[in-house]
Structure formats: structure tokens, C-alpha cells
Amino acid sequence: MSSIPVPSIELTTRNAATGNTSLEPLLTWLTLMFAQLERTFSKVPGSAVIARYVRSSHQNDPGRTVLELILIAFAVRTLLQSRSRDKSEGKLIKFSEKEIDELVEEWTPEPLCAPLTEWEQRDLTSVPVIAGPNGPKPKILSTGKAAVNLASYNFAGLAGNEHIKERAIETLRKYGLGSCGPPGFYGTVDVHLELERDIADFLGTESAILYSQGFITISSVIPAFCKRGDVIVADRAVNFAIQKGIQISRSTVRWYDHNDLKSLEDVLVSVEKDRRKRGAPVTRRFIITEGIFERDGEIVDLPKLIELKHKYKYRLILDESISFGSVGRTGRGLTELYNVPASQVDMLIGSVANGLCSAGGFCTGSTIVTEHQRINGTSFVFSASMPPLLAVAGSEGISYLRNTPSALTTLQENVRAVRAVLEKTEGIAVVGHRASPIVHFHLKTPSSANGSAYGTATSPTTVMPPPTGPPFDCEAEEKILQDIVDDALANGVFITRAKRLRGQEMVETRPTVRIAVTAALTKKEIEKAAGVVKASVVKVLGKRKL
Amino acid sequence: MSSATSLKLNLRPPTQSLKGRQRSASLVKVEEVGGRVEEVLDRSAYVNINANWVNAKGAWLIHVVLVVMGKIIIDTMPGMTQQLSWTLVNLLYLALSYLMFHWVTGIPFDNELHAGAYDDLTLWEQIDDGAQYTPSKKWLFTAPILLFLASTHYTNYNLWMFVINLTALIFLAIVPKLPQLHRQRVRFLAEDASGTATPVTPRSEKALDPSLINDTYFK
Numbered sequence A: 001m002s003s004i005p006v007p008s009i010e011l012t013t014r015n016a017a018t019g020n021t022s023l024e025p026l027l028t029w030l031t032l033m034f035a036q037l038e039r040t041f042s043k044v045p046g047s048a049v050i051a052r053y054v055r056s057s058h059q060n061d062p063g064r065t066v067l068e069l070i071l072i073a074f075a076v077r078t079l080l081q082s083r084s085r086d087k088s089e090g091k092l093i094k095f096s097e098k099e100i101d102e103l104v105e106e107w108t109p110e111p112l113c114a115p116l117t118e119w120e121q122r123d124l125t126s127v128p129v130i131a132g133p134n135g136p137k138p139k140i141l142s143t144g145k146a147a148v149n150l151a152s153y154n155f156a157g158l159a160g161n162e163h164i165k166e167r168a169i170e171t172l173r174k175y176g177l178g179s180c181g182p183p184g185f186y187g188t189v190d191v192h193l194e195l196e197r198d199i200a201d202f203l204g205t206e207s208a209i210l211y212s213q214g215f216i217t218i219s220s221v222i223p224a225f226c227k228r229g230d231v232i233v234a235d236r237a238v239n240f241a242i243q244k245g246i247q248i249s250r251s252t253v254r255w256y257d258h259n260d261l262k263s264l265e266d267v268l269v270s271v272e273k274d275r276r277k278r279g280a281p282v283t284r285r286f287i288i289t290e291g292i293f294e295r296d297g298e299i300v301d302l303p304k305l306i307e308l309k310h311k312y313k314y315r316l317i318l319d320e321s322i323s324f325g326s327v328g329r330t331g332r333g334l335t336e337l338y339n340v341p342a343s344q345v346d347m348l349i350g351s352v353a354n355g356l357c358s359a360g361g362f363c364t365g366s367t368i369v370t371e372h373q374r375i376n377g378t379s380f381v382f383s384a385s386m387p388p389l390l391a392v393a394g395s396e397g398i399s400y401l402r403n404t405p406s407a408l409t410t411l412q413e414n415v416r417a418v419r420a421v422l423e424k425t426e427g428i429a430v431v432g433h434r435a436s437p438i439v440h441f442h443l444k445t446p447s448s449a450n451g452s453a454y455g456t457a458t459s460p461t462t463v464m465p466p467p468t469g470p471p472f473d474c475e476a477e478e479k480i481l482q483d484i485v486d487d488a489l490a491n492g493v494f495i496t497r498a499k500r501l502r503g504q505e506m507v508e509t510r511p512t513v514r515i516a517v518t519a520a521l522t523k524k525e526i527e528k529a530a531g532v533v534k535a536s537v538v539k540v541l542g543k544r545k546l
Numbered sequence B: 001m002s003s004a005t006s007l008k009l010n011l012r013p014p015t016q017s018l019k020g021r022q023r024s025a026s027l028v029k030v031e032e033v034g035g036r037v038e039e040v041l042d043r044s045a046y047v048n049i050n051a052n053w054v055n056a057k058g059a060w061l062i063h064v065v066l067v068v069m070g071k072i073i074i075d076t077m078p079g080m081t082q083q084l085s086w087t088l089v090n091l092l093y094l095a096l097s098y099l100m101f102h103w104v105t106g107i108p109f110d111n112e113l114h115a116g117a118y119d120d121l122t123l124w125e126q127i128d129d130g131a132q133y134t135p136s137k138k139w140l141f142t143a144p145i146l147l148f149l150a151s152t153h154y155t156n157y158n159l160w161m162f163v164i165n166l167t168a169l170i171f172l173a174i175v176p177k178l179p180q181l182h183r184q185r186v187r188f189l190a191e192d193a194s195g196t197a198t199p200v201t202p203r204s205e206k207a208l209d210p211s212l213i214n215d216t217y218f219k
Helices: A008-018 A024-043 A047-058 A062-080 A097-106 A118-125 A162-175 A183-187 A190-203 A217-225 A240-249 A261-278 A302-312 A367-376 A378-382 A388-403 A406-423 A474-490 A523-545 B037-043 B057-075 B082-103 B123-130 B135-154 B159-177
Strands: A207-211 A231-235 A252-256 A285-290 A315-320 A347-351 A361-365 A428-431 A438-443 A513-516 B028-032 B184-188
Touching: A024 A047, A062 B135, A062 B159, A118 A474, A162 A388, A183 A367, A183 A378, A190 A207, A190 A347, A190 A361, A190 A388, A207 A367, A207 A378, A217 A240, A217 A285, A217 A315, A217 A347, A217 A361, A217 A367, A217 A378, A231 A240, A231 A261, A240 A285, A252 A261, A261 A285, A261 A302, A285 A302, A302 A315, A361 A367, A367 A378, A388 A406, A406 A428, A406 A438, A406 A523, A438 A474, A474 A513, A474 A523, B057 B082, B057 B135, B082 B123, B082 B135, B082 B159, B123 B135, B135 B159
Parallel strands: A231 A252, A231 A285, A285 A315, A315 A347
Antiparallel strands: A207 A361, A347 A361, A428 A438, A438 A513, B028 B184
């Protein structure tokens, strides 16, 4: 009946042999208990089956049975655990009702907009209000006098052009302000298509696509082509829109030193080596850089860049937001400046707002590139198209540039004049290429070596540049530069600091004053204005030293 | 998770996380994958149909059906002993389930919706959005154990067969399913960390750990 061995008999005999009487009652009690359990167990129906199962599982191998029992215990423990969320997906703190009530009682709403700090307040009030239309010599409301405008982008002098104004008013009477619809749905009017054709024709590419805002054009083009898993090699000093575009694209990004094509080549080689070592498949690869860097006015060496691109089989995304309409014999941009066919650049992005003083941006390239963006360019699909009158203004701007190359030569003369004056000024350092229509200068700290210095070698995985001298005090320098700007405005020259999104850009840059040279002013006026700026610099820096 | 209008994912403190990896001397390194903010956001945008099929009743039953069918088919082979047959069933089940749940990464369907955010995750890590001890995971945990116990019960394994079966069970079925190894990868002979050879965008950026995101992050 019972197959479980009963050890009780051996125990009592052993105890009797050793003569240990103190444990005897306990042991007897235990044996009686076991016998009792056995009898109850055998009364349970199916106990024989279970007993046979356990015996055949055991197979006279206690080690195996122990392991299996451990396994069963582990499985049971797992089954009994309660469900838990993924650690990294946020912790939900569970409050009791009373705690919730307390928190609700204590809560006072914060103001919708935090009150401005003193610096922010000053920054806001320092922006001058212009009475009337903007142009090369607008009337400032606070002083009541006209000031020379060296802050707005007006490279070829198209702002306030009477002929363009007339054409725009005609278009306004014909089309109204526009349908405000997405370009792919009902927002595209024939003048948009005409502007696209004009741009493609002007630059010598196959086709173009028009975006309604110039600033985010590049942020939309990059994620349209670069996806997660693709490789982007970008310059360290690219502007904010490009940084955001790269972030949205979720691609792998490698950085090369600012405007240093040797560093670019090193990074390209290392990317290929890395890929081969990991045995990863070939993905799409892109080089992203700007024609003229908005941050400091450097110009990239386009022929060398194209050569590298062909050698390592990368696609080039060139952001010509500043250089389109301002460099080259007729303003066609960097491709004309270096005599490189624009079809060599895979995606060429330009700004109709900056170069043609209208609004919007464009991307040109082959037909495949532009047609792809009509569905996959998120900014094209999900934003409203620009008003037709601005498209007409853009087209007129292009024909002006074609017919009046003298505007560009005037611009270059003016640039040279401005640089000649500013470079001789004590206490500031002018950065950028000498042909760049935007001129940045920053304060010169006495002991630093201005310009790039190669301290430690940098890794392409980090966006931080190599250290270039002692760290600068951002806020103090901004205050001084703002003083210079205010003083210049009081003397009739309207310049501006380069406004940056502090805390949001990847790398904190040195505060600069940005002068946008324009062809609408004569050389004398420009020289006079630059002289005023120089005087302001000298005055402010002189006062500060006291 | 966070209001879309005020999201400010700046790639800040580059000093600690984007510097590139220091040279490591160890042969074996355990690394976290797939924990960055952008990836978490991209994953939670849509339902992942590639991973929630394991919650269906049929998906639970199919384990039993396939094991039974496999046993029957293997038993029909001539010269098959009970030991060998059970071992083969056990090992095949463990190998195939390891391949399916713990080796292959990424998603075959709906890849465009998630923008490649699942490319580093195995099916096990995708189930139930990474929650642990869910019903499906408990079943998938128990099934190989039950199979192993059944196999040891019905045969008389000699020592080596037993050891083979047990180690296969532990290393192919139990260890990869442990919650401690969730989204961790063990790398042998990790790549040396010269600046150029470090792998793609920094993986375990503790500075952007979503569990640390609270209100102060957005100020």
C-alpha cells in the first residue's frame, strides 16, 4: 500500500543503541506524524498515480531531482511575479488619494510666460521699430531719422525695388493673398511653378521645389533623404536648422572640423573603415555643409568638396541660404563662383527670402530629388504655400539678377570697403572669408589666438570642436556687443548682434556682430557707415577699460 | 510622456556623453541598446503589430502543437531511441525559439512607421513595450521548462544527455529571458576605442535617459 519508506524503526533502534533519551519523545512524535500523513495521503484519490509518477521521475537519482526541483521553484517564482513596466519608459509614482488632494490644494499656477530677466528685457527693447517699409535706409521710429540698414539681408539691393513692387501689386490684384493651402493639395498656383522653373533654369539644374519658409527648408530636406541607419558627415559649425534636420533624421552623424576639408577626408576614410570592420552593409551617405556659413561667413571650397564626394561616393547636401543671390558673377551662388556645374551638387538648397528678398526657400537637383520631396518633404506637404505675389517677386528678382550683374560687383566692392575699415579697428577680430557678404566680428580677447587652433585631436563622434584658446564669457561679451550696436544705432547705422538660441544649439558659439552688406548703398555710404561702427567700437571698448 | 509643444531635445552636456568612448581593457562588455529618448518616442508612436501577436491564444497553443508534431515526426525516423528523440525535440525547440525571440532584431512589417527604432531590439524585448512578467512572457518562460521536465520524466537520460539538455535550457531559454538582461548586449572583444573606430552615435547616453526626464529638464 504505502511505498514511502518509513525511517521510524531505524531511528528508534539507533536511539536505543546510543542511549540518548532526551530526543526520544520528539522523534517518536515525528514518526507518528509521518505515519498519519501517509495514511491521509493514501486516502486521497489518485495518490497512487502521483506516487508512481514521482518515483519514475526520481529514477533513483537525487541530484537530478534536486536540479529539477530548483527549476520548478524558479518557474513558479516567475509565474507569481507581478507585471512591471519597462524601467526606461518612465516611473509612475502612485499617490494616495490624500496626497493627491494635498498636492491639488497646494498648487498655484505659474504664469503662462515667465517674466523676462533684465537682460531679456533689454534685448527686447533694443530691437528698433521701423516706420514704413524696410529697405536700405529705413526710418527708425525711436529716433525719427533714417538709418543705414546693415542688419537685414539685402545683398543685391532688391528690397524696395519699385519694379518688383509694381509686379507684386499686380499679382495681388490678380490672385489675392493666396489660398493658404498645402502646396500638394490646393496651394500651388502657376506662379509657384514658374518660380520653380525660373530657379532651375537660373542655376542650370533639372528642377526645383519651392518651400514656403526659407529657414526650415534645409530641416525638411535632410529628413526627406536621410533615415535612421544612413550616415551623415556634417561640418561642426552648421546652422541651427541643419542641426535640427540632422536630429530629426535619426541618422548616424559624424562631424568634421569647421571648413577643414582635410579633416573631412579623414572622417570619410574612418567611416568606411568602421563600416568594413563591422561588416555592415553599405547605406546611403551624405555630406552636409553650407556654402557660406551663417555662423561666421566662411566659404567652403566647393571643387575640392565635389572631388571628395565623388571619390568616396557620398551625396552632397549644400545649404546655399546665404550664398544664393549674393556671390558669383550673376548671383547664382557658389556654383558660379567656382565654375562648378550645379548638377554636381545632389541637393542644393537656397533661400528666396535671403537672396531674392522675397520669401521662402527652394531645393534644386535632379527631377528625382525634387519629385521625391513632393511627397516626402514634410514641410512641403504639411505647410501652407507662400502667397503668389511673393513668388512673382522671386521670379522678378531672378530676372533682375540676370540682367544686372553690376549689382553683384557693387556688392563685392562694398564688402571690401567694410572689411577694410573693420579690420583696422582695434579690439575686434573680423572672421570669415573676404568675399562673404556677411561680415562677423567678435571681441578680441588680449591673450587668445583667434582662429582655429588644433589642441587635442578630436573625435568625429562628438560635435565639440577642438579648444581654441581661453573660454569666453558669453554674457559679458554679448552685453558689450549690444552696447556697440546701440551706440551705432544712435549714430544712424543699424547693425545687429547675431542672435543665437542659447542652450539649444549643440555648440555654444562666440557672440558676434553680423553686418549684412548690401549693394543698394554706394561705396561712400558704406564706408561712412563702417566708420560709424568703428567709432562705436572704439568708444564702447574705451569706456569699458576705464 | 511629454507635451509635444514644449519638447526641447537639445543634445546637451556633450562633455559626458558625446566625447567618444574611453579605451576599454575588458574582453567582455555588457552594453545597453535602444534606450535613447528619440528611439523611445519613435517606438511609442504606433502599435507594434510585429510583437503583439504573441498575446493571441493561438500563439500560446502553437508551441504545444508544434512540439507534439515535431516529436511524432522525429519518432518516425528509423533507429530513433527515446533519449535521442526527446533530446532532439528539446534542442530544436530551444534553438528555433532562441532564433526567433532572441537573435533576430528589427521588424519585418510596418518598418516605415517606426523609423528604425526597433532595429536593435529582439522580439522578446519588443513584446508588450518592454514590460516584464506579462502573461505572454510568463508562458514563453514556462514552455521550455515544461518541455524539459516532460523529457526528463519520460526518458532515462544518461548523464551527458541530461547535461546537454539542461545547459541548453539554461543558456538558450532562461538566461536571455531574464529581466536583468533586458536590452543588454554582451560584446566579446569589444572594439578598441580609438576615435575613428567607435561605433555609431553614442549608445548608452545616461544624460538622455528618459527616466530622468522631468520638469526641470525642460526649463
